[in-house]
Amino acid sequence: MNIFSLEWAPKKWLKWLKQARDYISGGYVPSFAEAVKEAEKSKSNRRARTRSEFCYFCRRMMQLSPDVTTRPLSKLGRKECQALIECAGSTPRQQDKARRILHNLFEINIRYGYCHSNPVRSLPHQHIAEAEVHPLPWEQLCRLLRTAREDKHRACMPAMGLMLWAGIRPAEVMRLEWDCIDWEERTITLRAVHSKTGGCRHITLYPVLRHWLRKSGAARSGKICPPNWNKRWADLRAAGTDIPWQQDVLRHTFASYHVKKWHDFPRLQLEMGHRSAELLRTRYLSMRGITREHARMFWTPGAL
Secondary structure: OOHHHOOOOOHHHHHHHHHHHHHHOOOOOOEHHHHHHHHHHHOOOOOHHHHHHHHHHHHHHHHHOHHHOOOEHHHOOHHHHHHHHHHHOOOHHHHHHHHHHHHHHHHHHHHHOOOOOOHHHHOOOOOOOOOOOOOOOHHHHHHHHHHHOOHHHHHHHHHHHHHHHHOOOHHHHOOOEHHHEEOOOOEEEEOOOOOOOOOOEEEEOOHHHHHHHHHHOOOOOOEOOOOOHHHHHHHHHHHHOOOOOOOOHHHHHHHHHHHHHHOOHHHHHHHHOOOOOHHHHHHHOOOOOOOHHHHHHHOOOOOO
16 A cells, blocks of 8 residues: 555545655645644643733734745745844834744744754844833832722732732732642742743742731632732722832832842842842842831831
8 A cells, every 4th residue: 555645544634644745755844824833732731821922923923924924934044034023023022022932933843843943043132121120119018008908909918918028920920829828838839830931939938928918818719819800900009009000010129128138139039030140130129218127117017
């Protein structure tokens, strides 16, 4: 039987077998659009946000450069990839994200054997100037904490406390459950499925945070964030502050007060999940206006 005739094959296998036959004979080269589909399948077990970002940038490249859709992925060179990256992002940060996603697309298809080189490897990363992020001003912090203790906002207390006294990112806290908190060992464990970077980290459950969580009166089961979290959190911020809100301001507040109190960069680096202390030194640690007395009160249970 000549397997290359495919007369023996059931219809549902034909497409796959034709691709396999063409690849074995050196004839099958997937188009950019086909390569994206294959890569999307390989990401089926990844987080929804990761899949969404990958799909968004790949589709944007095809929308803004329609000619690339049917072009073989393996035929794209360095210049074509650079043009795709530049059209997919209007800012250095977006272009850097587009570069990483295009690089990942090539790597996945290299593993499948559909192409043999990755031209994105030789393209430089975009330089991103990290802006200094300031901690929440003391008056605003006190007001936010008072507002969170009100009955209509009390359900937000646990999640807010974890961002403020454990430096957990907003997107991470949305994935956390109460069983991540070990009350006896006094640690909070972020597993790979919770963290932004996909790594695991352990954070100290400080006395001030234990006190805050107990005062919240939460049931300590299931998700940390209450139902309809995004709206509730937005309502709390609007009622508790009157300045523009920065995405990670509570995380930066945690870092700044941590250093002011303990001056321990290696410990803070581990708790925040950074690979190096450089980002802490250049972006997170603006301690202007933070006094030793404020730092003492910040870490004292019940002082705020």
